[in-house]
Amino acid sequence: MLKYVFKRLIQGFATILISTLVIFTIVNLAPGDPIIFITGGGEPPPPEIINQLRKDYGLDRSIPERLAIYLSKIFTGDLGYSYIYRTGVADLILQRLPATIILAVSTYIIITILGIVIGIQAAKRPLSLLDRFITIMSVSLFSFPSFFIAQLLILLFSIGLGLLPTGGFLDPRTPAEPIPIIIDLIKHIILPLTSLTLIHLGFMIRVSRTAIAEALGEDYIVILRAIGLPEKKVLLSASRVAAMPILTMANYELAFLLSGTLLVEVVYNWPGIGTLLYDSILKRDYPTISGIFFIIIGFSVVINLITDLVYVFLDPRIGIGKKTEV
């Protein structure tokens, strides 16, 4: 057991290291001299100033040298200094993180619960009319482009009905007291949250349906039914068996959501990781781009690691030695 935990930790660390290395290299090899973006374009300043800037930002060093410095610092929480925002990248990301986390975690909770509830309904009678309807619905949901759903909701609820704001996080006019702030936040989060829920729900329904249908097909279910256990309890028992694979997939979705759902954040002008990344890409803010990637990768690896370990601890049937990757 300990050996497995250790092995997974090493693997996770390796993934973070390799991907950070790759991203840093790609970002720094990209065409376009960051000096142009630092000076803000227009008339180029005299060469002395450019040289000074190059030195200040460490751009006079070679890429391998920069990479070594970068790698030696990121694990201490120093993600570098943003060219454009002129602050530490770590601070910049920390500022944007709450908005993304609120959105990601609320979506995660809603899609997991709704996914299981709807999945059970579909799995109860496979190939029935209800099951087919739910299947088609879930395929349709995850086929919709996220930005299109987001726009559709804005058009309906903000522009059409005038009920909700078209975007943003908090209205600056809201008094700085807890209750008005919470109300304002809820008003702003409803549309992005609904968009993300609709887009990711389809996938969760599909996962739950498959997992529960599979659990219902096992031999012990036949026995439970033969004993005369009420169908409700049989379903409960099957969903308990199906819970682990469902949660595993839900956690992967969470990792994905935490990486800042770029398009939805951009449509709603949501001040999270996604919009920060988009801005930094447009402005060629290399340190911020690399830093966000580091955080995204870190989140994914840690969540997947936790999921795997929880799986192992909770499900004694898994022989770790024989665990095959699928």
Added chain:
Amino acid sequence: MGIYMSIARNTLIRAIFGAKSSIISLTVILGVSIIAGLASLIAPHDPRDASFSPFQPPSWRHPFGTDDLGRDLLSRVIYGARTSLIIGFSAALIAIVIGVLIGIASGYIGGYIDDIAMRITETFQVIPRLVLAVVAASFLGPSIFNMILIIGGLSWPRTARVVRSMVLTLRELPYVEAVRALGASNKRIMFKHILPSVLPIAVIMTGYEAAVAILVEAGLGFLGLSDPELESWGKIIHDGQRYFLWGWWIAMIPGSILSILIIAINILADNINNAINPKTAGLDSKRI
């Protein structure tokens, strides 16, 4: 011959013509393809011709209305279909070729090759595809050629994993053992005996990946990263959001058509997949 081939042929026909949803989906896909292929004959106007009055709602003269610059939206959407399909299917094809090769090599050879391939696959899967595509497209420039390479080059991991897990089972089957005993080289076994058996799954994955590739292309266009020379649904939808108050149709019409096309591709791929291997129904997330 791969053992799945003959079974696959029959089930394929049944999967396509046996279910109403498959027939509808196929009609949608073929319809869009034909319109895209004959774009220059079908489109009523030049998509760049901005000589009409702007923000006209859908009418007989302009069935999809006109946009903010007074271009005929129907013509723009028809040319956009061409871009979407070309990028979608070319990228998917590249992804499937890479994915199948890596999957077979990784699953059949095993050992270090497998370890390295799986680490790389994992690394690619950790970061959402769209995010990587945005970075790559903004650095390399969003020409249609780059777009195909970028999206294709980022889309192989899922296929690699599916194929690999299939090959792990296949290589233990008696027929593979038999040709190995006959002295066939590893290369021969991989290409002559294992490859045909993974082809059906490769076809299905092409469908799924094309759907995602079209979505990624539209997403990039929506973020302002599309070939400036070409029409793109994403680009039109992006323009449309700025003019919601004056013309809802500019974003909503291409958005709806895009959604319907993706739904059709996914349903068709699902139905074929269910028919060929009911156990893997659902496969994996459609992360973009």
